[in-house]
Amino acid sequence: MIQSNYFTDNSDLVLQVEQIANWNEIVKEVEDGFRDAKTYESSKDDHFAMAPANTKDAIDYYYSVLDSLGELMGKEVAPRSAEMDKIGLKYDNGKVVYPDAQNYLYNLMRESGLMPIGFSRKYGGLRLPVSMGSIIIEIAARADSAFCLAFGNVNVAEIVERYGSDEMRDAWIPKFASGEISCAMALTEPNYGSDLPNVQTRAVKDEKGVWRITGAKRFITHAAGYIDAPCAILTLARTGSPTSGARGLSFFLVEAKDVHIAGIEKKMGLHCSPTCEVVYENSPGLLIGEEGFGLVKYSMGMMNSARVTIAAQSVGVAQAAYAEGKKYAAERIQFGKPIKDIPAVAKMLDRMERELAAMRCVVFEAGRCVDMYIWRKEHFKHEGLSEKEAKADEQIKKWEKLADLFTPLSKYYASEQCVKVAYDAVQIHGGSGFTEDYDVARIYRDARILTIYEGTSQLQVVAAIGGVAAGMAPNGFLREYFETELKTFTQSAELKKVFEEFDKVAQLYRSIEESRIKAEHAWETVESAARYILGLLMERSAAKLKGEQKSERLDLCRDFNIDSLAIIAGNLVKLEFARAKDSVKA
Ligand SMILES: Cc1cc2nc3c(=O)[nH]c(=O)nc-3n(C[C@H](O)[C@H](O)[C@H](O)COP(=O)(O)OP(=O)(O)OC[C@H]3O[C@@H](n4cnc5c(N)ncnc54)[C@H](O)[C@@H]3O)c2cc1C
Numbered sequence: 001m002i003q004s005n006y007f008t009d010n011s012d013l014v015l016q017v018e019q020i021a022n023w024n025e026i027v028k029e030v031e032d033g034f035r036d037a038k039t040y041e042s043s044k045d046d047h048f049a050m051a052p053a054n055t056k057d058a059i060d061y062y063y064s065v066l067d068s069l070g071e072l073m074g075k076e077v078a079p080r081s082a083e084m085d086k087i088g089l090k091y092d093n094g095k096v097v098y099p100d101a102q103n104y105l106y107n108l109m110r111e112s113g114l115m116p117i118g119f120s121r122k123y124g125g126l127r128l129p130v131s132m133g134s135i136i137i138e139i140a141a142r143a144d145s146a147f148c149l150a151f152g153n154v155n156v157a158e159i160v161e162r163y164g165s166d167e168m169r170d171a172w173i174p175k176f177a178s179g180e181i182s183c184a185m186a187l188t189e190p191n192y193g194s195d196l197p198n199v200q201t202r203a204v205k206d207e208k209g210v211w212r213i214t215g216a217k218r219f220i221t222h223a224a225g226y227i228d229a230p231c232a233i234l235t236l237a238r239t240g241s242p243t244s245g246a247r248g249l250s251f252f253l254v255e256a257k258d259v260h261i262a263g264i265e266k267k268m269g270l271h272c273s274p275t276c277e278v279v280y281e282n283s284p285g286l287l288i289g290e291e292g293f294g295l296v297k298y299s300m301g302m303m304n305s306a307r308v309t310i311a312a313q314s315v316g317v318a319q320a321a322y323a324e325g326k327k328y329a330a331e332r333i334q335f336g337k338p339i340k341d342i343p344a345v346a347k348m349l350d351r352m353e354r355e356l357a358a359m360r361c362v363v364f365e366a367g368r369c370v371d372m373y374i375w376r377k378e379h380f381k382h383e384g385l386s387e388k389e390a391k392a393d394e395q396i397k398k399w400e401k402l403a404d405l406f407t408p409l410s411k412y413y414a415s416e417q418c419v420k421v422a423y424d425a426v427q428i429h430g431g432s433g434f435t436e437d438y439d440v441a442r443i444y445r446d447a448r449i450l451t452i453y454e455g456t457s458q459l460q461v462v463a464a465i466g467g468v469a470a471g472m473a474p475n476g477f478l479r480e481y482f483e484t485e486l487k488t489f490t491q492s493a494e495l496k497k498v499f500e501e502f503d504k505v506a507q508l509y510r511s512i513e514e515s516r517i518k519a520e521h522a523w524e525t526v527e528s529a530a531r532y533i534l535g536l537l538m539e540r541s542a543a544k545l546k547g548e549q550k551s552e553r554l555d556l557c558r559d560f561n562i563d564s565l566a567i568i569a570g571n572l573v574k575l576e577f578a579r580a581k582d583s584v585k586a
Pocket of ligand 1: 184185186187188192193194195218219220221222267270275449452453454455456457458459462
């Protein structure tokens, strides 16, 4: 693997952070009147010592976090990634044994204090916005996608901070934030993966009022604990009748010592991430929040941040693939020249570069949408206002709706593209790419899961299609969003054309009556929406740049939009046939 600072060596990411991102609006929401800095001034409580006192402080702090992380990931983790993958994990009687290097790196990461991304400062967290978290995950995933899950998993415990009781928060969050305890999210069961509303693990209260959980969960990352940190398994279980559906499900915190880890999976990739089978037998659990809200409120409430995390992981893995492909293409000589100068290879590299830039834009935008409503909701809570009042707030309504569309759309798009970028990176390596001598084989294997976990691409399309269809109605929220954003830059003729073609696809989709035909064409419709949205975000980003940087980015935009026109033209043909089939049925 390339060894360097994985933040500062990545010119596109640096552009995103330094020039493209609008941190002002995000910092305003996250810091909420720089409340934590004021607390520090009055109390001198060390927990708040790093709280920024103004926007510039916050941005400088973000930069220093990314610089330190880039150093740690690029110079400590990346050089050990291949070795850890080769050694893999050993499972012995409920215990997982990790490669020594992973022990060393986990300790380094805990010491760095960079792990607790979104927790509150009073509990030892960094209180970083989701959009910053996405960059952190990207940098970590580029170094090692399996190791990166240590970040992702501990941060799922934010569900406890957001929805747990004060007592639960005080007892658990500082331990999650310090890395003393690890965290797992246990939703999937052998018979229920995508079909979460039907999970059957049971929770019943015993005579002493303790919840007892019985059932089995499958594919649970880190449930056995991570390195030397025992695990708190956040478990979705049924408190209602077996047929009570989503509203009969509640969330529990269950300690790993109270369950049996029946085994870990032997997997295609992510060799150093334990994927566990968990058996609960009257295991005691602490109820998180209220009964019946486990899936419909708590899981769903965290879903947008979780999807951004996997989308960001996809950008990181794709960045690793691109960097390795580019390096190899510069070194490998065929027909008397480096293969990067052969048009067919250059074409692959160019496509990888523009897809990566576009993925980064949409993942950041998804994070922005989440940041623009979650911190404001927290502000309402802090001010003692009700959830109903928060829901009625225009800003919250607008951004939550956008986040509900942008997060599944970015998870679907970034993970699918990551697999394609990794595929091309192997192709560029020729036969060497098929050996384990080069990093691309591991990167390719690790990429494959991204379109599957945290909801498959098909399920992301199911989650996004309603927003695309409603958003593209005559006064739909997506049209409004486009109009607002298009006022900030002058769009190209190509982008205008992409919109016209996408709009045709969207209107055809909207006009289909038969639900099966609609479901069959949701993919093409969401893909067309993604191509337009990414094109728009790319051109918006170009408008923030100057000189050579701007003209280089506009070149990427033009080629991206041409690809989009070709893709949407194919989708249009399919939608026209679908519409005709629908008319015959009607
Ligand atoms: C390495 C790894 C780590 C994981 N970590 C965790 C974890 O920490 N916690 C956790 O709870 N789970 C975890 N999972 C589980 C993961 O989230 C599920 O595998 C995933 O959600 C898909 O569920 P499934 O495997 O049961 O597939 P299924 O639901 O059986 O799906 C099979 C196929 O049918 C399609 N399909 C199913 N329903 C629909 C539908 N309604 N519309 C369209 N297509 C549909 C799917 O897209 C897929 O192509 C992990 C899995 C792996 C492999």
